[in-house]
Amino acid sequence: MGVTETFFERVWSVAAKVPRGRVTTYGAIARALGSPGAARTVGWAMRAAPAGSRLPCHRVVKATGELSPEDAFGGPGVQRLLLESERVAFDEHGRVDMKRHLWIP
DNA sequence: GCCGTGACGATTC
């Protein structure tokens, strides 16, 4: 059964499971796939995610709660607005309140 | 099969 499933595909599968109103991290996804050091590769997979795919890539943030580069979603503050519309709270530093919203696959 | 690349992560100064 030639499952030619690439690492990217697995990343997308996991990312698609992130519940609404919650966020996960690149490292968490990498660990869920058995490659704890592949956080960067996970980020690359997000970058490679085709626009228009229903992938909730805005729910994937850094381990610190910081968001991705602003130009990654088509404009500054876009990712934040998307998350806020899902009731995700931000702290005074502009980072996601991980204690409340972090979700581990 | 080596080299450069990157939406990270942890450590260090």
Place this chain on the structure above:
DNA sequence: CGAATCGCCACGG
């Protein structure tokens, strides 16, 4: 706490 540095791993050429 912020900036800089190194390490890590999968993909494409």
